[in-house]
Amino acid sequence: MVRHSFIFLPKIGIKKNNKIKRQVKDWNGFLNAEKIKGIEKENKKKYDSLIEKAKEHLQKEESRAFANWPKREMFRIYDYFKEEAKYLDIEVDQAGKPIMVGIYDGEKTKTWVKGINWDMSKIAKELSKAKVLVTFNGSAFDLPKLRSEGVVFDGPHYDLKGACQRIRLKGGLKEIEKKLNLKRPEHLYGNPVELWKAMHASNDGEYFELLLKYNEEDVINLENIAAYCTKKMKQEDHEN
Numbered sequence: 693m694v695r696h697s698f699i700f701l702p703k704i705g706i707k708k709n710n711k712i713k714r715q716v717k718d719w720n721g722f723l724n725a726e727k728i729k730g731i732e733k734e735n736k737k738k739y740d741s742l743i744e745k746a747k748e749h750l751q752k753e754e755s756r757a758f759a760n761w762p763k764r765e766m767f768r769i770y771d772y773f774k775e776e777a778k779y780l781d782i783e784v785d786q787a788g789k790p791i792m793v794g795i796y797d798g799e800k801t802k803t804w805v806k807g808i809n810w811d812m813s814k815i816a817k818e819l820s821k822a823k824v825l826v827t828f829n830g831s832a833f834d835l836p837k838l839r840s841e842g843v844v845f846d847g848p849h850y851d852l853k854g855a856c857q858r859i860r861l862k863g864g865l866k867e868i869e870k871k872l873n874l875k876r877p878e879h880l881y882g883n884p885v886e887l888w889k890a891m892h893a894s895n896d897g898e899y900f901e902l903l904l905k906y907n908e909e910d911v912i913n914l915e916n917i918a919a920y921c922t923k924k925m926k927q928e929d930h931e932n
Contacts, residue, residue, distance in 0.1 A: 693768040693926060694750060695719045700761050701739050719743045755823040756847045763831075763854055766824075767925045770850040770918060773823035777850075779914040780819070780827050782834045783907055790837045792903065795819065796911035803904055816843045826918050828865045828910075829853040852914065855921040859928070865910065865917075874916050876909045 695718040699709040711730055716722045723740055727733065749757035750772070758769045770777060775798070783792040791806040795818050802818060804810055815838075819825065824847060827834045831851045838845065856868055869876065 693771045693929070694758075695747075696929070697765055697768055698722065698739075699765055700746070700758075701742055703735075706764075719747060753823070759846060759848045761848065763851065764858065766848060766850040767855060767922045769848045770824050770826065771922050771926070773848070774918075774922075776821075776823035777826055777915075777918075778819065778822035778824075779911045779918075780825055780830060780834055781907055781910040781914065782837050783903070784837065790841060792907055793838075794907040794911045796908075796915065797821075798915060801908045801911055803907060805900075805904075812841050812843055815841075819843065819845050822847055824848040824850055826850045826852065826914050828868075828914060828917070850918060852917050852921060855925070856917070859921055859924040861921070865913075868917060869913050872917065872920055874913050876913070 696713065697709065698704050698712045699706065704712070708730065712722065712728060715728055716725055722728065723743060728736060731739065746757070753773070755769065755773050755776075761769060777798065779796040779798075781794045782790050783794075785791045789806075793804045793815050795802050795815070804815055819838075822845070825845055827849065829851065830849060831854075835845060835849065856862070861868055861871065863871065
């Protein structure tokens, strides 16, 4: 899927990308073509060089080289690097301060909680292992919250909120889970802020366990939503 996109090239928008794809199948087809209709000879040489560099980065699995790809193309990066993707979700308190960070790697979840095992250096180290990071509305929420704590993720970021909107799947994370029949126990549809407040007010470990499970459901379901969105966009891509 990555090799079938030309939209990362300068001055190549959606329409021009589709015109190129009607002439050549992938990057190799572009490189082997003597000329591409609609692209001047000098630009073709520049594009050839950029494609060669992209091929090299892909071969070396240097995912960070693709961090600045257009957001609408991130499903391709995810599809290629999904085996080494990580899924992130952050919970905040009533003041909007991060209180919990959950990171899922497709097999297990690691969670950091304020006042218990909070360690931004460990969170940063875990994120650095991600070939691609998956969130829901992370561009506006999770990543800025991390930055406020001194952690910056510089790799490819697949924000599922935009991906869902693109395939006309509307609503927040919990609404989309229900639409995709991703069921979680009813007691895990609560408000994490209220759980956090109740945990501190009562000192009851049950609220802490609920908060952990709530966050874990969030990050695990991100993988399912990512798979659904990617499948839909791949189908859409083949139709154009």
